Amino acid sequence: MxxxxxxxxxxxxxxxxxxxxxxxxxxxxxxxxxxxxxxxxxxxxxxxxxxxxxxxxxxxxxxxxxxxxxxxxxxxxxxxxxxxxxxxxxxxxxxxxxxxxxxxxxxxxxxxxxxxxxxxxxxxxPGISSALGCAASAQIPLTHRDMAQAVTFVTGHAALGQEPDLDWHALARSNQTVVVFMGVGTADTIAARLIAAGRDPSTPIAVVENGTRANEIAAFGSLGEAADLISSAGINGPAL
Amino acid sequence: MxxxxxxxxxxxxxxxxxxxxxxxxxxxxxxxxxxxxxxxxxxxxxxxxxxxxxxxxxxxxxxxxxxxxxxxxxxxxxxxxxxxxxxxxxxxxxxxxxxxxxxxxxxxxxxxxxxxxxxxxxxxxPGISSALGCAASAQIPLTHRDMAQAVTFVTGHAALGQEPDLDWHALARSNQTVVVFMGVGTADTIAARLIAAGRDPSTPIAVVENGTRANEIAAFGSLGEAADLISSAGINGPAL
CATH class of the missing domain: 3.40.1010.10 (Tetrapyrrole methylase, N-terminal domain)
Structure with missing residues (x-):
């Protein structure tokens, strides 16, 4: 300048x-x-x-x-x-x-x-990532020796905005946890792509809005019913 | 009982x-x-x-x-x-x-x-994961709109102990950050597998021991020289 x-x-x-x-x-x-x-x-x-x-x-x-x-x-x-x-x-x-x-x-x-x-x-x-905060609040471990040897954080927002440059086949592997940030608007698409890539529709999922806050909403279900789960729980804001 | x-x-x-x-x-x-x-x-x-x-x-x-x-x-x-x-x-x-x-x-x-x-x-x-603490301390963003649309945490320990059930090809994709926990003992193997799976040997890496503590050691280099980097920096404890 x-x-x-x-x-x-x-x-x-x-x-x-x-x-x-x-x-x-x-x-x-x-x-x-x-x-x-x-x-x-x-x-x-x-x-x-x-x-x-x-x-x-x-x-x-x-x-x-x-x-x-x-x-x-x-x-x-x-x-x-x-x-x-x-x-x-x-x-x-x-x-x-x-x-x-x-x-x-x-x-x-x-x-x-x-x-x-x-x-x-x-x-x-550094701060407590909302992924860690929501996992603690909902008591869902992100890794587990028997079930999840890795955890991946992805953004559901990019998946909507630009071309979703995510490796759906890799994310579909059963031995890892996937945390989707800001994925409510695209939950339908994300769930469909994971299932198309081979993830079991019965894979347990949780959707957490306002995790750790007084107005927390946590909904538990399966990947196959992701969109229904979100709408029936009344979740429409940023969520994991 | x-x-x-x-x-x-x-x-x-x-x-x-x-x-x-x-x-x-x-x-x-x-x-x-x-x-x-x-x-x-x-x-x-x-x-x-x-x-x-x-x-x-x-x-x-x-x-x-x-x-x-x-x-x-x-x-x-x-x-x-x-x-x-x-x-x-x-x-x-x-x-x-x-x-x-x-x-x-x-x-x-x-x-x-x-x-x-x-x-x-x-x-x-919840606590500040060492991945987040070290990233903050070494000022290395884990995601970046232009470069890393996802971040995956994996354990290098499991890669040694049991059969390394990691998807090396997925981890080798260039648009994500990979954080390896406890991977010093297996850094050589991990780097070799990532490169064999297609990750560029010039991919920047950082190895951080005791991140955020007074005795922090942070070493910066490339994937191709991971093992040399760790030994020349004198890192031998748990590190990321």
Whole structure:
């Protein structure tokens, strides 16, 4: 830009903490995350961050909502980057709060790259991924010596938006757990493709909305009835 | 056994919290985990639990080490179950501390089943999986819109012990991140199989030992040089 960004390659010109807000319950924040949230002067927040977590933000802090809501107008990713960089350059304590863990979907990697490229120092604070939070809450182990020797996290959203570049045959193997993030809208398609690729329609599944929160809905059934399960449980928001 | 277990099917006869101790740094415990650890009267601990986490245990609490150490004598899993059940039946506050997250490898699922079968009430407290902790610490996103649309956690240990029932061709696909737990001893084999299955030997890898702890070692290189990378970095303990 004007010499500032050139100088930035030597010493950082600001600091952003990219903080995992966990699955919703503030009790499931890490100790470090809770401390940084309480100390922040500017907080950039996603829509999926729990209300209880939001309450930990200082009343004096500026809250910048940058969440993406299904079907609604949302702040473009580049705009989020620009705003965070501008805020960091003021020298204030900036927290970027992301639902779950910053590095499991949700573009934490892109934000890290953009901030680093602008000479901003970035601290990553991991969070309880919603996959882990929901598994704990619903008491469903993600790996099991006898049944699941691997666990794969995939996004159901990409499967809808762009061409679903997922290896359905690999995901259909019976000795692993598959966790689909944001897959409610595409559950029908995802279930059909897994079954077409050889997964048994009787494979047990759970669909969890608002896992770990007071309004959690968990529905249990089989892969063959995924869509029915979701509609009869009244799940229509982001879910696993 | 003697009527107690029959009655147990109606009302729980004890309580165990299966708590994720996270990757090592006590600052990365969840708030709930830290509270339960501090209140526990008996704590069953794995070898991988960080020293800083151990310091949060009350001096009045009984600590029962049940960790599995490479090559050393270890407490059989059924014996761990039996001891936990016995302890829970005393009505004391029992915490079972497991490195990382209880449901990502480490047999949390088996312990849950055994406790439930004995009529013990179980609470699961998720933890920062070492995969997430190390990724944050080394600033390596696990998913990325442009590069990795899925992330799979596998255990390198099973790949050595029993027949490696992993789908190497699926893991070799370039658009996903693979996290290998406890894979140092088998890194050579794992890298060779991934490459044989078509993964590019130049695929970037990171090997992280004691991630998030003061003695963290992180080594960065390529898949083709995995074994050299590990030996030249002096990594010989559990690592990702």
């Amino acid at each position: 004007d010499g500032v960004s050139a100088a930035s390659k030597k010493s950082p010109i600001g600091h952003v903490a990219l903080v995992g807000a966990g699955p919703g319950d503030p009790d499931l924040l890490t100790i470090r995350a809770a401390r940084l949230i309480g100390q922040a002067e500017v907080v950039f927040v996603d829509r999926l961050v729990g209300a209880g977590v939001m309450e930990l933000i200082s009343p004096a802090a500026e809250i910048v909502p940058v969440g993406k809501s299904k079907g609604e107008h949302s702040v473009p990713q580049e705009e989020i980057h620009r705003r965070m960089i501008d805020a960091a350059k003021t020298g204030k304590r900036i927290v970027r709060l992301k639902g779950g863990d910053p590095f499991i979907f949700g573009r934490g990697g892109e934000e890290l790259e953009a901030l680093r490229a602008a000479g901003i120092e970035v601290e990553i604070v | 003697d009527g107690v277990s029959a009655a147990s099917k109606k009302s729980p006869i004890g309580h165990v919290a299966l708590v994720g101790a996270g990757p090592g740094d006590p600052d990365l415990l969840t708030i709930r985990a830290a509270r339960l650890i501090g209140q526990a009267e008996v704590v069953f601990v794995d070898r991988l639990v960080g020293a800083g986490v151990m310091e949060l245990i009350s001096p009045a609490a009984e600590i029962v080490p049940v960790g599995k150490s490479k090559g050393e004598h270890s407490v059989p899993q059924e014996e761990i179950h039996r001891r936990m059940i016995d302890a829970a039946k005393t009505g004391k506050r029992i915490v079972r501390l497991k490195g990382g997250d209880p449901f990502i490898f480490g047999r949390g699922g088996e312990e849950l089943e055994a406790l439930r079968a004995a009529g013990i009430e179980v609470e699961i407290v």
